[in-house]
Amino acid sequence: MAMARSESGQAASQITEVESGSRWAAFWQEYGAYLAFGVALVATLGSLYYSEIAGFVPCTLCWYQRILMYPITLITLVGIIRRDAGLPAYVLPLSILGIGVSTYHRLIELQIIEHTGVCSEGVPCDLIWVNYFGFVTIPVLALTAFVLITAIMAITAWASRRPGEES
Secondary structure (H helix, E strand, O other): OHHHHHHHHHHHHHHHHHHHHHHHHHHHHHHHHHHHHHHHHHHHHHHHHHHHHOOOOOOHHHHHHHHHHHHHHHHHHHHHHHOOOOHHHHHHHHHHHHHHHHHHHHHHHOOOOOOOHHHOOOOOOOOOOOOEOOOEOHHHHHHHHHHHHHHHHHHHHHHHOOOOOOO
16 A cells, blocks of 8 residues: 555656646747747847947947847847747757857956957957946847846757657
8 A cells, every 4th residue: 555655646746847847848849939029129129229329339249149130139029929949940050140249249348368469440349338246248248148048948959858858
């Protein structure tokens, strides 16, 4: 009798774990695109604020980050409207490249990497316009947005995989 209870308790526990996993997968399938859109929209509006209202002139690497972020805002919006399950495949290449550009920009700011030819004309890429809390600069803000979008889209892709695609 005790063995039967133990087995039924294990089965109930396994069902609860599956249901919990299903709820998380359903959450990311339903809201992942909205979360990525929100992050991209805030990043886009923030960059426009800094350049158009605060008057900070973007450097070359800032422009590259914008070139990668702005389309993510539009692509996620279209993906939401069309309910496109393939959205992570469109967003992830841009967000991963954005992580690379933002990291490179931050390393130049920290003077870990030499100021390069990319930044030779106009505003220097090591110019720090803002410095919140002693370390949060514009490239750090962009890097944070790209990392969040990448994580959200990767989790959404994972949650949207079909049963049997375990790997």
